[in-house]
Amino acid sequence: MQxxxxxxxxxxxxxxxxxxxxxxxxxxxxxGSEFCMVGLSTYRPGGRAEMDAGAQEKIYVxxxxxxxxxxxxxxxxxxxxxxSCRIGPGEHRAVLNATSADAKLLVIMPTAPPAAS
Numbered sequence: 001m002q003x004x005x006x007x008x009x010x011x012x013x014x015x016x017x018x019x020x021x022x023x024x025x026x027x028x029x030x031x032g033s034e035f036c037m038v039g040l041s042t043y044r045p046g047g048r049a050e051m052d053a054g055a056q057e058k059i060y061v062x063x064x065x066x067x068x069x070x071x072x073x074x075x076x077x078x079x080x081x082x083x084s085c086r087i088g089p090g091e092h093r094a095v096l097n098a099t100s101a102d103a104k105l106l107v108i109m110p111t112a113p114p115a116a117s
Contacts, residue, residue, distance in 0.1 A: 002031035009040070019047035028111055039107040043067060043097035051094040058087040058109045060095075065103025070094045 009023040010030065024030050026038040043065070051072065060069070061084040069085060070076045072092025079085060087093050097103045 002026075002033075004030045006040075012039075014039075014041070014049070016050040016052050017041075017048070018050075019044040020049065033111060035111060037107075037109050037111050041105045041107055043095070043103040043105060045097060045100050045102070047097045047103075049093075049095040051092055053090050053092040054087075054109075055089055056110050057089050058107060060085050060087065061106040061108070063104040063106055065097065065101050066099055067103050067105060068096045068098050070096070 004025055006023070006025070009025050012022050012024055014020060014022045021042040021044075023040045024037065025040055026033045026036070028034065028037075040063075051070070053072070060067075060079065062079045062081055064081055066078055066080045068076060068078050069087075070093065077085065095105075
């Protein structure tokens with residue numbers, strides 16, 4: 001078992017994220033995880049991630065507060081405590097904390113690129 005204490009989890013700068021504190025809870029670097037990265041992002045009031053798409057899917061789980069997820073299609077979904085969503089590979093999304101309180105978001109994504117078909 002590989003334990004990563006919250007107080008010891010390394011922070012990282014997520015590209016195109018503003019007013020967001022991101023920690024790596026589980027990853028190849030922190031625990032040797034070979035199948036996924038688990039991050040904890042704290043979105044400050046007004047914190048946001050710009051519209052972007054990644055090559056790999058992501059799972060978002062809101063631990064506290066609320067975030068607004070806007071897809072490239074213009075569809076907007078508000079996720080509240082314990083709500084979750086899957087962002088597919090290549091799916092454009094933006095994230096915003098439009099509230100006056102912090103929002104904590106658990107982010108889970110594969111560590112390896114998708115297998116070629």
